[in-house]
Amino acid sequence: MTRLLFLVALLVGCAPADPSVSDVPVVTAAYTGDTACASCHEDQYASFQSHGMANSFYAMHPERVIEDFPGPAVYHEESDFYYRAFREGDRFFQEEYRLDDRGTQTHRLVRPITHVVGSAQAARTYVSHVNGRYFELPLTWYAQEGIWDFSPGYAEANQRFDRKVTARCMACHTDAPPRAQGLDDVFGAQPAAISCERCHGPGSEHVAARRAVPNPPEGGDPTLVRLASLSMDRRLDVCQQCHLNGAVVTYPDGKDPYSFRPGDALSDHQVLYAAAHDQGFSVVSHADRLKQSACFLESLSTQRPLECTTCHDPHDGFRDQGPAYFDATCQSCHTGVAQEVAPELQGAHQEAVGCVDCHMSRREVENAPHSTFTDHFIRASAPVEESVSGQNVEGVVLQPLEGEASAGEEALAYLTYGFGRGDMDAIARGLILAESERDWFLQEENSEAALTWGKALLLAGRQGAVEPMRAAARADTTDAERLHGVARALEADGDFDTALSFYERALTYTPGSVRILSDYGNLLQRLSRLGEAEEAYRKAIAEEPWDAASHNGLAVTLMAAGRLDESIAAARDAVALNPDYVDGLTNLGTALARSGQLEESLEVLRKASLLGYEQGNLAPVLNLGLVALQTGNHEEAVNMIGRVVVANPDNTDMRVLLARAFIGKGDPISAMAQLNAGLRANPGHPAATALKEELESRN
Template sequence: MLAVLTFTAFAQTGNRFQRATPSTTESNAVPAPTENAGYVGSKTCGECHSGIYREYMQTGMGRSISSMSSVSTALLEKLHVPAVYSNQRLDRHYDVIARDGKLYESEYALDGSGTEMFREEHQLEWIVGAGANGIGGIIRRGGYLFEAPLTFYTSTKTWEMSPGYESTDLGFSRPILTACLNCHSGRSNPISGSEGHYQNDVFSEMPIGCENCHGPGAAHIDAVTSGAMGKGRSVSIVNPARLTPDLANNICMKCHEIGDVRILKPFKEYKDIRPGEPLDNTLSIFMTPPTREAPPDKDHLQHYYAMTLSKCYRASGGRLACITCHDPHLEPAREQVPAFFNKRCMSCHTDQSCKLPTEARKQSSPPNNCIGCHMPKREVGFLAHSSLTNHRITTQADEPFPDSAFSQTTAALPDLVHLNPAPGKQDVAPPLLTLLQVYGELAAQKPEYVLSYNRILDQLQQREPNNALVQGALGRRCLQSGNLREAIGHLEQSLAIGKPQAAVYSDLSEALDKSGQREQGLAILQKAIQVDPFNPLLQRSLIFRLIALKQYANARAAMSRYSEIFPQDFFMRQKFAVAMEGTPTQ
């Protein structure tokens, strides 16, 4: 569903810690120097691999409705529209309707007499989700993509609040980040250096396709058509079955292992991920070390990590891989699932391996179901009407975690678990710039990581003083400590040597304002809004800065724009009215 990768709301520009900016590292991917980065699309693959292609297109990943789809007449018939929903906690009401072959969703509020106080309606241009639990909608506003407040839940056939919307009215303003579409679609086209902003042609391929797991296909087609196949030359395509287990698992981990923090390497983007090369070349995944007092308890997108904690994985010496049990090309029907996975289990075990009597196994529903006992589904507390399979294969429900679960750190990285180190680099510390971003994200919620963050930042100040990320982080730290002069210097240097970053502009604006340079601070804040126009924190700050500068007409105009973008924010309107009370109307 839409929240299979948790969507991040707008960045808090007041956070103490600087976020990541993309970077570059060497790549060992299959070369694909042709047009469109060597991608040809799944239909082209299907011209030669027709049998596999037809099978794959029936799977959850391959069917467009299960990953990413435009709204069609056939789809509308499956979505139970029109639909209405009310959230009493938020005092908000919602409609989902079909009109002229298009799908629309609206949010509105009523006053005591039943009169509408506001109504916001948007066309749902795309439907996204795995379908197993639910599917949600995506809207487009000025080139930016946003999540819709309601999700269609498969099990209940009802439209209800999307995950994360139950107690907070986010309206149609929760951005769809690049990381989300990277996993929910074949290939999306984000604007480099932005979040939630996409090219007019948002997708090169909507459904998750062949090249997501096998890499760009152009070089392979060239090798086949030129007769290079069978002459000792590389076929220039990735076959996960021929990779080491680590590299094969890396393909799945890109989307099925979220950890606690996922960090792009400096100057890298999601589009740089290539099957067959270590995922850590582009994307590093970390988690805080579990303890016996707080053992791992997440099923949501921790599939690889959970598997590594199973006795099966440990007994295999790490050879058990995702594709040992899963065939990405084939998805068995619900009634075929037990037999399908039983066969996988029996590739290592025997019928005598199960200690449960045969008659008892036959009494289960469905009968003789290995995964039903050893990989049970659990309800997902934060996803309504949803359950996920626990990938920690256990012999019994209360099986304790292995000792190894609590000793996964290394001497090089004693306070984090690096879930996807490149093969042979398990004991090598990640780059300092990566650690700065990891500790920065963690420190905002876990104070115990503040010291590590500051230690890494001090090292980078000496080693990489001309890095925009480092200067931005130094500027934020100085700003928080009240050293405004140094903060301004660092932040101006960050903007001079790096791409425009809304967070850096915002920090610089705050530093200038606090140092008495209020007009200059206002101008910089407006630049931040140009970079991130749908950020509510920046928009609110602009309004109150204008009031403080007694630019009342401009403040009213800014509030009018704010109300157009965030009509559901009554609280802000009230605060604005109080702040403007008694001010001149012109």
């Protein structure tokens, strides 16, 4: 999910402060939610409600509507879908539809808007909630321009209603919601907006202590992190959880997007990499841009160096205070600036107005359209042209944002980047590096990296995934994702019985994982254990009704069981969710043919063949050829089966089918040519031999 974060402007202030004393997080405390804070800290709680952080995630409610409903349709040309936001009473929706050449609607899906991401300082993006899962919706309201348009990333690659919000996405928009064990994308409770505990740490011990004894002991309260008591680096880390620009982040074993607690070193929890071509200004580059500023660098030796809270009161919204609020902060250090600048600029500096406008310009960012953001690189003059993060460059080169990375860490970064961006070149590079760092990946303390390596091997269709997957699972025998990885690797190697046992072990820990249930069902179906496969698919559908792959798997299973009417219904469900789903269309067309509904079968398979052939998927092409042959459409049969033969010239079975199509077309010479070619590739092939003898006897 692309971030739409509140802005943090960072300026200079040089007022004296208490000496900094590093503190440590209270590691045994649990999260309580900020309503517990409000009972004692009423003023801070009330003022915080106007802050962007307090409005980073919330339920969609009629009283908070700022958008235009209904919105105009927004067309995605590549996928040929229209999207529109609309309202029915106090409920809000986004719809997807498609029109044919006559303007008739041929497809429609509707998803409710249940939650909002973003305070609307720049934009509001929307999600739809079902069974603990959150799905980003395609349209965003861009508040600065007051228009509906595609959510960041959707114009380039339309993920429709299928873009799941994972923990990595949630972490910078919410507090720490509980997650179902082993499931990165299932949240046990509704997430809340960012609150007190993201900066002060979990508050359970503090709440209990202060309820027992209202006043803390002399010397400070050890039950809660107070940012003023932290070192400069640790204070910055609290903000840098989310305000650093990076192309990819990796996590050491035992860490995740929510493991950081104020007072920790952020580098102990994550490693952030930037792309060499992509180190410019971005939506979340506040901290790294600030650190390039002379104001920051030259203030480090002062009593109170420049940092986030120099200009931003984290307990109070600042948007409504106007530019004078920021100008005054600048003037706390830059008094008498009119005498320091060049003569031709002195007139513009007689009054302290507009400091930010000139020295921290607002700029557009490629991955956040229709919005401008403050560049936190404070400079004396207007910036020259430089890179803007979000550009796509072939052959990405990754560099750690701070320090150096080992060769193994570098390999992991490329693999992680490749998964996140769908960049197979990055994955290929990561696999090359990983192979040379095999020992590093297989160490127990790098088991999360081993899991990523195994996934990359499976995605690339390469052998050898079992070893890293087993290494990952040995480090945590109750982690369902790792057990699932072993199962997939074993299945790819043909060890089906052992694979089944690992699928079943994984499901004992996360019985609601749609991915595991669907993969388990696929293997059961492959082994003709149809009743068990059906059960697995139906469980997956109950968990995630919008998962087209599970509906399709159920359709295949029911077709194999001879339950054609039910199979057709399941396949229709899959295609209704995705009208361009080639496998779903193929199975629908096949089930229709088997049930004798040949005309509709041909219509469906023609669409599947057109889409599949473009993707290199010949299954629908072959099935269309077979149904065409069955219905006497010999010309179409020749064309379709001929395409399969071109792609598989040594497959004698396909040559025989093509020969039959030629015979039906009245072209025995071409039929004989196909049979001869098939027999050269496979001498003595029974069906080819028999059909050739039959042709020869006719002539």
